[in-house]
Amino acid sequence: MPASATDRRIILTINRGSGTLKAGLYEGSDPPSLIVSMKVDRAGAPEARIKIVDAHGKTVLDSAAQDAAADSGLSTILEWLSKSGYASRLAGIGHRLVHGGPRYTESQKITPEVLAELEKIAPLDPDHTPQAIRNIRFFIERLPDTPQIGCFDTAFHACLPKVAKMYAVPRKMYDEGIRRYGFHGLSCEYILQQLRSTDAALASRRLIIAHLGNGASMTAVKGGRSIDTSMGFTPLEGLVMGTRSGDIDPAAVLYLQERDRVAPRDIDALLNKESGLLGLSGTSSDMRDLLEKEAGDERAAEAVALFCYRARKYVGAYAAALGGLDALIFAGGIGENASQIRERVCAGLEFLGIEIDSALNRINAPVISKKGSRATIRVIKTDEDIVIARHVLAIIGMSS
Numbered sequence: 553m554p555a556s557a558t559d560r561r562i563i564l565t566i567n568r569g570s571g572t573l574k575a576g577l578y579e580g581s582d583p584p585s586l587i588v589s590m591k592v593d594r595a596g597a598p599e600a601r602i603k604i605v606d607a608h609g610k611t612v613l614d615s616a617a618q619d620a621a622a623d624s625g626l627s628t629i630l631e632w633l634s635k636s637g638y639a640s641r642l643a644g645i646g647h648r649l650v651h652g653g654p655r656y657t658e659s660q661k662i663t664p665e666v667l668a669e670l671e672k673i674a675p676l677d678p679d680h681t682p683q684a685i686r687n688i689r690f691f692i693e694r695l696p697d698t699p700q701i702g703c704f705d706t707a708f709h710a711c712l713p714k715v716a717k718m719y720a721v722p723r724k725m726y727d728e729g730i731r732r733y734g735f736h737g738l739s740c741e742y743i744l745q746q747l748r749s750t751d752a753a754l755a756s757r758r759l760i761i762a763h764l765g766n767g768a769s770m771t772a773v774k775g776g777r778s779i780d781t782s783m784g785f786t787p788l789e790g791l792v793m794g795t796r797s798g799d800i801d802p803a804a805v806l807y808l809q810e811r812d813r814v815a816p817r818d819i820d821a822l823l824n825k826e827s828g829l830l831g832l833s834g835t836s837s838d839m840r841d842l843l844e845k846e847a848g849d850e851r852a853a854e855a856v857a858l859f860c861y862r863a864r865k866y867v868g869a870y871a872a873a874l875g876g877l878d879a880l881i882f883a884g885g886i887g888e889n890a891s892q893i894r895e896r897v898c899a900g901l902e903f904l905g906i907e908i909d910s911a912l913n914r915i916n917a918p919v920i921s922k923k924g925s926r927a928t929i930r931v932i933k934t935d936e937d938i939v940i941a942r943h944v945l946a947i948i949g950m951s952s
Contacts, residue, residue, distance in 0.1 A: 592625030652704035708737025765884035766794035
């Protein structure tokens, strides 16, 4: 017999990356309380490995994930949940879905209609959405009575002013959904929630959120709402990233297609998988590697320099869009941990009121701006999974 609603207050979150699968198990409290976090490295590959860590940092499981490629470690996760007694207590499962297209501007309960629509928009995000759909189908088959919720990275940016959404192409293309959507929305939502709890007045002012990681984006926020963001129709637009090119003249792509007869799928691989820090350096997409090498490797140094230069340009542009700047917030793997990158991004922006305190920056302090700086500079460790858990609780009617 199924557990009662009061017994089933456990939420599972699924966050699929391009090479990893992260999952979290939460008590359905307000706010949700982490029970364990789970990570599958090289998800879907024969060498996939799963690690489960409890809320105190103790490793609960560290083993090979003996799954078929399509399962990406989910079978191992579900087996552990069942053995630990959690599977029968699941009240809902939340999935991070990168692209919601023009239709989905808030989190949704997964129905056959929603799943069919996700299949249609999957080509907009070939790196994440097809696997996310497979993950959803996995749980439909094995836990058919457990509600599943889709939480869209694009939803936070649904409020973008139309002028920030549009491309200067024939208007019918906008009506067909060719527009700027923006991503990293779950991360932005978490950062705003954290800022409201520590400095509510600042949270409602003029902010730039720099989510810098393997995927990198920048978002201008005013009055708690996204007014512009660097990623566009897909996550390819904007900043230099680990393997993505970011901004590039479309004519360069057309030139390559014409000159070398390059197929669209190969252009996609070039711009999404072979460019960015990897393409510039020729050696690595990992900022840690490049910072170690830059002193003796000109290409690594140029890759780091271009990453910082492009980010600095966007800070200036978004300060203009906001009409000034009250806070710059760094998040993401690079933004949270690479003090050298934060310092280089901020260098020369004193005219915007951005003055970094080098000593505080080196120790990754929560606030790294100089005392008296007109703009506050913060470092906030983002947590998309807890945002997903909150959305699940709200939709299944368990939030307070």
